[in-house]
Amino acid sequence: MTAENQGTWDSTTQTFHGGQxxxxxxxxxxxxxxxxxxxxxPEKAMAAAVAACSKINHYPPSDFEPALTDLAEFLWPEGGAKESKELLLLGNGASELIDLVIRQAEPGKWRPGPQRTQYKEYARSAQAAGFSTTDAADRSAMLLCMVNPTNPTGDYWPVDQAKKYIEETCARGTTVIVDESMQPWLGPRWREDSLIRERAWARALSEDAGIHVWVMTSWTKIWSCTGVRLGSVVAPTRALRDAVKAKQVPWSVNTMALDFLSAACADAxxxxxxxxxxxxxxxxxxxxxxxxxxxxxxxxxxxxxxxxxxxxxxxxxxxxxxxxxxxxxxxxxxxxxxxxxxxxxxxxxxxxxxxxxxxxxxxxxxx
The missing domain is CATH 3.90.1150.10 (Aspartate Aminotransferase, domain 1)
Structure with missing residues (x-):
C-alpha cells in the first residue's frame, strides 16, 4: 500500500490508474x-440513467438496442450508420473491449505507439494475454496499441499521419488498436479527423494487406460517466467484429448505461x-x-x-x-x-x- 493508491489497487495484479x-x-x-x-x-443523460433503475428487475437487451443504433447515428451522422453499425460493438467500459480485441490477435510481441508514454491498460491486457512487450520501433510485433490523442502526454496526430504510420510500420497479420477516447474534444468536426470515419480504408487494409485496425473509444471521459463503464470499438470487418462478439459475455452493458448512452448521443x-x-x-x-x-x-x-x-x-x-x-x-x-x-x-x-x-x-x- 502506498500514498498514491490508498489500498484500492492491488499492485501485484492491477495497473495503477487515477481517480481513486x-x-x-x-x-x-x-x-x-x-x-x-x-x-x-450531462443532466439529461444522468436523468435517463436514474429513470432506467426502474427497469432493474429486467435483463438489459442482449443486442444493446436502441443504444447501439443511437451511437451509430451519432458516429456517422452524414450517412452510412446502418451499414457501419455492423462493425460496432459496445462494452463495459473500453477496458472490456481492449481485453477482448487483444485476446483475438495473433500471439507474439506487442508494441505501444511512438510517444513517450501512453495509457497503461494496453500493456496490462497484452501481458495478461501472453504477449511480450517490445519497443515501439519493432515492426515484427503482431499487436500495436496506440492512443491518439495520447493520454497522458497530450500528443495528437491528424488522421492522415496516423494512417501513414500504420501503413508504413505494420507487417501482415498485425492487429492495431487506435484509442480515440479523447478525439471528440477536437471540436464540431472531430469525426472528419477520426479513423472511425475511415471505413473503406480499414476494410481494404484488412482484406488486402492483412493489417486489422480497430478504433477504440471510452465514452466515460467526454460524457463524464466513469462510474457506469461505457465503451465502444469499431472493427475493420464484420467477420472480425463477430469473432470478438462471440467471446463477449452477454449483457455486459447494463440498462442504466445503455439509456445513458442514448440520451447523451442526443444532447448536442x-x-x-x-x-x-x-x-x-x-x-x-x-x-x-x-x-x-x-x-x-x-x-x-x-x-x-x-x-x-x-x-x-x-x-x-x-x-x-x-x-x-x-x-x-x-x-x-x-x-x-x-x-x-x-x-x-x-x-x-x-x-x-x-x-x-x-x-x-x-x-x-x-x-
Whole structure:
C-alpha cells in the first residue's frame, strides 16, 4: 500500500490508474486527476440513467438496442450508420473491449505507439494475454496499441499521419488498436479527423494487406460517466467484429448505461458547450501556470481536457501532488504507472475550482 493508491489497487495484479484519491479527501473539492469533461455529467443523460433503475428487475437487451443504433447515428451522422453499425460493438467500459480485441490477435510481441508514454491498460491486457512487450520501433510485433490523442502526454496526430504510420510500420497479420477516447474534444468536426470515419480504408487494409485496425473509444471521459463503464470499438470487418462478439459475455452493458448512452448521443447542446469552454479553460490554466511556475513545462494539444506538466524535478512534483491532494483537488502523479516522477497530469476545470489547485501549488513557485 502506498500514498498514491490508498489500498484500492492491488499492485501485484492491477495497473495503477487515477481517480481513486477523491474519496479519501475529507475536504474534497474537485478531481483533477482524471480527464473527464469539466462540465460534469450531462443532466439529461444522468436523468435517463436514474429513470432506467426502474427497469432493474429486467435483463438489459442482449443486442444493446436502441443504444447501439443511437451511437451509430451519432458516429456517422452524414450517412452510412446502418451499414457501419455492423462493425460496432459496445462494452463495459473500453477496458472490456481492449481485453477482448487483444485476446483475438495473433500471439507474439506487442508494441505501444511512438510517444513517450501512453495509457497503461494496453500493456496490462497484452501481458495478461501472453504477449511480450517490445519497443515501439519493432515492426515484427503482431499487436500495436496506440492512443491518439495520447493520454497522458497530450500528443495528437491528424488522421492522415496516423494512417501513414500504420501503413508504413505494420507487417501482415498485425492487429492495431487506435484509442480515440479523447478525439471528440477536437471540436464540431472531430469525426472528419477520426479513423472511425475511415471505413473503406480499414476494410481494404484488412482484406488486402492483412493489417486489422480497430478504433477504440471510452465514452466515460467526454460524457463524464466513469462510474457506469461505457465503451465502444469499431472493427475493420464484420467477420472480425463477430469473432470478438462471440467471446463477449452477454449483457455486459447494463440498462442504466445503455439509456445513458442514448440520451447523451442526443444532447448536442452539451457537446457545443464542451467545445466552447474546454479550450478556454485549457488556455487559462496554461497562462496561470506560466505566470506562477515559469520553470514548469506544459504539454498537450490546446483542445484537450487536461495538461501534462513537467516540473523538472521529482521532489517538486511529489510536493505538488501531495499539496493538491491535501487541498481536496488531487492530480495524477506521473510516478506510479508511467515512471515519470517529474510529471503530473491536471484536468482542465472552471476557474472556481482551478483557483483552489493554483493556491495549493503556489508555495512551489520558482522551484
Amino acid at each position: 484519491d477523491w474519496k479519501f479527501c475529507d475536504n474534497f473539492v474537485e478531481d483533477f486527476s482524471v480527464t473527464t469533461n469539466g462540465l460534469g455529467t 447542446d452539451y457537446l457545443a458547450r464542451t467545445w466552447d469552454v474546454t479550450p478556454r479553460w485549457n488556455a487559462e490554466t496554461r497562462a496561470d501556470l506560466a505566470a506562477a511556475h515559469p520553470r514548469w513545462t506544459v504539454h498537450g494539444a490546446p483542445f484537450l481536457s487536461w495538461l501534462w506538466i513537467d516540473t523538472g524535478d521529482a521532489a517538486t512534483c511529489a510536493a505538488a501532488v501531495a499539496r493538491a491532494k491535501a487541498a481536496g483537488v488531487p492530480v495524477r502523479s506521473g510516478a506510479p504507472g508511467y515512471n515519470l516522477p517529474t510529471f503530473f497530469r491536471a484536468a482542465v476545470r472552471p476557474a472556481e475550482t482551478r483557483r483552489v489547485l493554483l493556491a495549493a501549488l503556489a508555495p512551489l513557485a520558482h522551484k
